[in-house]
Amino acid sequence: MSEDWLTGPVLEQLNSGVLVVDEQLKLVYLNSFLQRHSSVQLSDAKGKSLFQVFTDVPEAWLRRKFASVLELQSPSFSSWEQRQYIIKLPHLRPVTSSSQYMAQNCTMLPLKDPEGRRYVCLLIEDATDAFVYQQHLQTTLQKLELSNRIDGLTQALNRRYWEEQLKLEVQRAQRYQQPLSLLLFDLDKFKQLNDQYGHLGGDCVLIELTARVRVLLRDTDWFGRYGGEEFGIVLTNTALAGALEVAERVCLAVNSTAVTFHEQSIATSVSIGVAQLDAVGDRAHEVLIGQADIALYNAKRDGRNRVVVFSAGETEFLLKAN
Ligand SMILES: Nc1nc2c(ncn2[C@@H]2O[C@H](COP(=O)(O)OP(=O)(O)OP(=O)(O)O)[C@@H](O)[C@H]2O)c(=O)[nH]1
Secondary structure, rough: OOOOOHHHHHHOOOEEEEEEEEEOOEEEEEHHHHHHOOOOOOOHOOOOOOHHOOOOOOOOHHHHHHHHHHOOOOOOOOOOOOOOOOOEEEEEOOOOOOOOOOOOOEEEEEEEOOOOOEEEEEEEEEHHHHHHHHHHHHHHHHHHHHHEEOOOOOOOHHHHHHHHHHOOOHHHHHHHOOOEEEEEEEEEOHHHHHHHHHHHHHHHHHHHHHHHHHHHOOOOOOEEEEOOEEEEEEOOOOOOOHHHHHHHHHHHHHHOOEEEEEOOEEEEEEEEEEEEEEOOOOOHHHHHHHHHHHHHHHHHHHHOOEEOOOOHHHHHHHHHHH
16 A cells, blocks of 8 residues: 555654765655755756756765765764754854754665655755854853953952963973073052042053053963952963063053043053073972062062062072961
């Protein structure tokens, strides 16, 4: 008994694409779903090469796939994660997506007619929902990852992430014997500034300072908020002379122009401690921070608004202090 009465209406109502080609990859059948979405009519396409009708399909890849389905007489599968789509069809969702095309899960099935002629059936399942959800998930994860690295107020790197990068860069510098320097700087008399202009005024200075400093740096430098009003910059592949130059520029960028907050001018300055990596071993990054911190302390002690370089004679003090 023929089941045409069953398969015919079901194939036409199916919310998935069904396409059949013969061994020469000529089109034998397209169901309504595919005709509707591709604007290709079965009556026009029947007997034509699949690649002539659907010119955008990945021909070499699809030929290999179909050949293996025909030869092995076993199905093959391609998910939207491997290949977003095989036949370019517009998706109909009113959603924002990076792609305007329907994501597809595709199954290629070997078929034989009663005379033993062989065909391949391509089943196309619309997977756009999964594709869109995954895109949202990826965007959210990226945002989350970013917020894990970034200080919310200033948008500089947060301390944890910055320290991780410092550690990695120190290891890299040691391995490739490249120079590396560290600047630690701190806004001067910030408590007084907060008292005078309020916490929001202080925040505004921190934000402005970060923006001014960021533009002075290379993409390969790491700029992070180390504490409340203390910041650190890891200068990769930079020896002391270069680090001093950057430090002087930071000082100038901060103290040359007052920050405007609610029509008030807030004058600020920073003190900067500079150290070049010379320690070895696993804790070299901690020693480097300690050295830059001593230099920063000396800059504060010597009157603020200045750059001080760590001198090796003070290592003893550092070790004692620890
Ligand atoms: N507005 C604002 N203030 C902060 C933030 N984090 C820390 N502070 C303030 O920064 C001030 C730091 O004060 P101190 O450590 O005494 O240092 P200082 O007043 O800058 O003095 P010197 O460093 O010696 O020049 C404190 O009053 C903190 O409350 C912040 O995110 N926003």
